[in-house]
Amino acid sequence: MINFFLKLHLLTMKKLQQQAVLTTILFLFFTSPIFAQKAHYKLLEKIPYYSKKEMRSDDYMKSQCRLKIYYPEDKKDFATVVWFHGGGLSGGDNDIPAGLKNQGVAVVSVQYRFHPKVKSPVYVEDAAASVAWVFKHIKEYNGDPSKIFLSGHSAGGYLDMMVGLDKKYLAKYNIDANDIAGMIPLSGHTITHFTIRKERGIDGKTPIIDDMAPLYHCRKDASPLLLITGDRHLELLGRQEENAYMYRMMKVNGATDVHLLELQGYNHGIIKPGCPLVINEVHRILKKNSK
16 A cells, blocks of 8 residues: 555656646746847947047057947847946956847947056946947937946946946936946946055955945935845855945935845856846836836
């Protein structure tokens, strides 16, 4: 009798497992970005985001301050994710993350100038100039300038927040930073970046919060902010905790649309698992704004 019930139990478990697999397959099928995959995407590269006059005055700017735009040619009024790569403000390239491709949105991937050839605040100025370019030109590609999101990894997440929170950088271009639809940094520095501290002779393990720190610019009226980090036990020194502090201080200042995600089991390299979360956040905000 015991063997009979044991066999019945195993048979039932097997059927449940098969049903779970089928449910997963159906879920993935019906929630995949089918329409985004059908779109035809075009990639344009090495587009300058400073004026010709500015470029002529600086050879390094001329070679470095360029962007890529990857957009759906057969779609109108699409959202755009401006992506800033990581690399400690001293290296890296503006490859477009695979997880942001074919998702129904445009991706503008920005290259900017590096330490030690330039110093703070040039990095943020470059980032702001590129965002201003997107605001002024994305309509030429059928994108909607009211649906511009900022994202990036590590140093890129830092630039994302500095441009979106310290309003003076975009104000130079007569753009209100609050017109950014949302900020979605991945493992971004919220304190003053360690490379900027290095420029000042400050050790990388000495945290500083001044006007070059996103934390310094917490405000109630900021655009929606989703902070994503790796596991606090695996991340770079203090990175999750400083993001948690950023979250708390935004709340203290009265911001309501701010969220914090910690990806358990992941270290600082969270671009791959982070990209679907970026896309989800874009859709969440678009849906919220359409109501």
